Amino acid sequence: MRAKLVVVATCLSICAWAARARADLYRWVDAQGQVHVTDDKSQVPAGSTVTVQPTRTRPAPAASESAAPPAAPRPVLAVEPHAPAESSRTHVLLFQRAGHEISLDVTLADRAHCDFKVDTGASMNTVPAWVVKELGIEIDKDTPRISLVGISGKPAMVPLIVIPSVRVGSVYVENVEMAVLDTMSSGLLGMPFFNHFQVQIDPAQGELRLTEIDLDGVEGVYGGMGEDEWKQRFGQLHARLEQIRKARESVPEESETMAQNFFDQLDQAEAKTRAELDELEDRAQAAGVPANWR
Numbered sequence: 001m002r003a004k005l006v007v008v009a010t011c012l013s014i015c016a017w018a019a020r021a022r023a024d025l026y027r028w029v030d031a032q033g034q035v036h037v038t039d040d041k042s043q044v045p046a047g048s049t050v051t052v053q054p055t056r057t058r059p060a061p062a063a064s065e066s067a068a069p070p071a072a073p074r075p076v077l078a079v080e081p082h083a084p085a086e087s088s089r090t091h092v093l094l095f096q097r098a099g100h101e102i103s104l105d106v107t108l109a110d111r112a113h114c115d116f117k118v119d120t121g122a123s124m125n126t127v128p129a130w131v132v133k134e135l136g137i138e139i140d141k142d143t144p145r146i147s148l149v150g151i152s153g154k155p156a157m158v159p160l161i162v163i164p165s166v167r168v169g170s171v172y173v174e175n176v177e178m179a180v181l182d183t184m185s186s187g188l189l190g191m192p193f194f195n196h197f198q199v200q201i202d203p204a205q206g207e208l209r210l211t212e213i214d215l216d217g218v219e220g221v222y223g224g225m226g227e228d229e230w231k232q233r234f235g236q237l238h239a240r241l242e243q244i245r246k247a248r249e250s251v252p253e254e255s256e257t258m259a260q261n262f263f264d265q266l267d268q269a270e271a272k273t274r275a276e277l278d279e280l281e282d283r284a285q286a287a288g289v290p291a292n293w294r
Contacts, residue, residue, distance in 0.1 A: 089211070089212050090209055090210070090211040090212075091169060091170045091171045091197075091209070091210045091211075091212075092169075092207055092208075092209050093168055093169045093170075093171065093207065093208040093209075093210065094169075094206055094207060094208075095118070095206055095207070095208050096206075097203070097206065101117050101118075102117065102118040102201070102208065103115050103116065103117055103118070103186070104116050104118060104168050104189070104208070105168070106166060106167070106168050106187065106189070107166075107167040107168075108127070108131060108135060108163050108165070108166055108167075109135050109163060109164045109165055110165060110167065111134075111135070112131050112134045112135050114127070114128065114131045114186065114187050115185075115186040115187070116168075116186060116187040116188060116189050117186060117187070117188050117189070118189055118208070119188055119189065119190050120190070120191060120194050120199060121190070121191065122188055122190030122191060123190060123191055123192070123228065123229050123232065124146070124148065124178075124179050124188075124190050124192065124229075125176060125177065125178040125179070125187070125188060125189055125190050125192055125193050126148075126178055126179045126180075126181050126184065126187055126188040126190075127161075127163065127178040127179070127180055127181070127187045128180075128181060128182075128184045128185055128186065128187060129180055129181065129182035130185075131187070132159075132161065132180050135163075137161055139159045139161070139180065141272070142272065142275075143159045143160070143161065144159070144160045144276045144279070145157040145158060145159060145160060145276075146158060146160045146179055146233070146236060147236050148179055148181075158179050158180055158181060159179070159180040160177065160178075160179055160180070161177070161178060161180055162175050162176065162177050162178075163175075163176045163177075163178055166189075166193065171197075171210055173193060173196055176192070176193060177192060177224075191225075191226070191229070192224050192225055192229065193224075194210075195221050195224050195225070195226070196210075196212065196213065196224065197210035197211055197212060197213060198210070198211040198213055222284070222287040222288055222289045222290075223283060223284070223286070223287030223289065227293055230284065230289050230293040230294070231293050233280055234277075234280065234284075234293070234294045237273055237276055237277045237280065238277075240269075240273045241270065241273055241274070241277075244266050244269055244270045244273070247266055248263070248266055251263075281294065
């Protein structure tokens with residue numbers, strides 16, 4: 001049985017994009033931090049802060065092209081978060097299809113191989129724990145954690161690591177952040193990975209076309225992540241510090257001497273969380289992330 005993970009961000013429906021190629025996409029975050037994407041404006045709750053992503057129109061063909069007989073239509077689903085430069089390099093990857101899932105054979109750090117599912121709507125990349133062990137990457141108490149919602153519907157704190165490199169065919173991306181899951185046998189490539197490309201999917205030919213883009217020139221994307229992802233990261237760390245503060249206040253003063261071990265654990269948790277927050281702040285500062293996203 002293949003375990004499935006419901007990542008904090010909901011999955012984009014590629015089929016819906018094909019059916020409504022001319023519709024705008026509406027993206028918002030609910031009170032539980034869940035990210036929603038739809039092309040039906042009536043589904044957006046009243047009062048929600050919405051990010052609208054208009055679809056792009058293809059340029060009109062040149063006169064010489066229009067005179068040529070039309071080619072047979074091929075179903076191509078385009079996910080175009082950003083327009084690539086004319087000189088960008090395009091990679092064509094062949095994928096395996098299992099039901100509605102697209103699978104890719106991925107090489108991590110140039111030595112470990114693993115099957116990864118494609119999910120252009122996920123806000124996080126994930127990697128199985130067995131791959132991390134094979135790579136020799138150590139996970140200890142100082143490893144950063146992030147909260148993810150699993151199939152049980154309950155959030156879990158999972159390790160967050162950086163894979164030195166991810167290779168898929170001719171595609172090569174360095175320093176890819178991934179959450180480590182011991183409940184999965186395969187990995188997941190989400191938006192932090194695909195933000196580096198313009199994405200086109202041809203299900204008829206089993207082809208995934210990735211056209212490289214310059215992230216420094218993409219509005220709304222900093223360090224490979226968009227506004228929702230940055231706010232989620234900072235929000236989780238600030239919420240963790242608030243929980244620690246409330247835990248301190250929940251112990252009656254007359255019991256403090258008896259609960260010294262408990263306070264020592266809180267001190268360690270706070271120090272670790274603040275270190276993660278400082279590291280994330282440094283990353284955000286280097287990437288130019290707006291202050292109101294932190």
